[in-house]
Amino acid sequence: MKNNVKAFVLFIIMIGIFSCEEDEGLLPAISFKMDSNHLSRDTTLAGGSTILIGINAAKTEDKDVLKKFNISKSVNGAAPNSVYDKDLTGSEGDTFSYDFTTQLDTIHGQTNKYTFTVINRDGLTNHLSLTVTIQ
Numbered sequence: 001m002k003n004n005v006k007a008f009v010l011f012i013i014m015i016g017i018f019s020c021e022e023d024e025g026l027l028p029a030i031s032f033k034m035d036s037n038h039l040s041r042d043t044t045l046a047g048g049s050t051i052l053i054g055i056n057a058a059k060t061e062d063k064d065v066l067k068k069f070n071i072s073k074s075v076n077g078a079a080p081n082s083v084y085d086k087d088l089t090g091s092e093g094d095t096f097s098y099d100f101t102t103q104l105d106t107i108h109g110q111t112n113k114y115t116f117t118v119i120n121r122d123g124l125t126n127h128l129s130l131t132v133t134i135q
Contacts, residue, residue, distance in 0.1 A: 024061060025122070025124065026060040026061050026064070026124070027060065027120075027124050027125070027126040028057060028058065028059060028060055028064070028066055028118045028119070028120040028124065028125075028126050029056075029057060029058045029059075029060050029126070030055055030056070030057040030116060030117075030118045030126050030127065030128055031055065031056050031057075031128070032053070032054065032055060032056075032128065032130070033053075033054030033055065033056060033097075033099075037052060037054075038052050038053060038054040038099070039051050039052060039053045039130065039132070040053070040130070041130055042130050042131045042132070042133075043130075043132055043133070044132070044133040044134075044135050045104060045132055045133075045134065045135060046104075046134070046135050047104055047105060047106035047107065047108065047134045047135065048103065048104060048105075048106050049103070049104045050101060050102070050103050050104075051101070051102060051103075051104060051132060052099060052100070052101050053099075053100045053114060053116075053130065054097070054098065054099045054100070055097070055098055055100075055116045055128070056095070056096075056097050057069065057095070057096045057097070057118040058094065058095045058096070059093065059094055059095075059120060060120075061120075063121065064120045064121045064122050064124070065088075065093030065094060065120065065121050066088045066092065066093045066094070066095075066096055066118055066119070066120055066121075067087065067088055067093065067119055067120060067121055068085070068086070068087055068088060068117075068118070068119040069084075069085070069086045069088055069096060069098065069116075069117070069118050069119075070082055070084065070085045070086075070116075070117045070119075071083050071084040071085075071100055071114060071115070071116055071117075072114070072115045072117070073112055073113070073114055073115075074112070074113040074115070075105075075110060075111070075112055075113075076110060076111055077111070077113075080113070080115060083102075084100065086098075093121075096118070100114070100116075104132060104134055105134060106134070107134060108134060108135065109133070109134065110133070110134045111131055111132070111133050111134075112131065112132045112133075112134070113129055113130070113131045114129060114130055114131075114132070115127055115128075115129040116128055116129065
């Protein structure tokens, strides 16, 4: 009877070891839209200009879906403030695309750093940013 219990426990342990999925811990993917309509790198523009910045994001592991998307803005190196925040659900967890349109301030020499952040189910974060200087 003792041998049967030991064998059963060993069997349960073996099932646990071989049935665990390995999570690679890959960061979610995020990139700028690179067509001529979208801003995708640091630049200098006239004050009052309207800009369009687009991103594409995607999960990088089957079960680690995207959960959250955020855009923050930092002016002249100050602490960033969130300007857009979205919980991602349904098919957005697999792939997500967003176009952000904003009008620049008119203060000559001001720098605006926009940071785009995506977070997956495991809490892994990836981001990209660009800076617009006002002329």
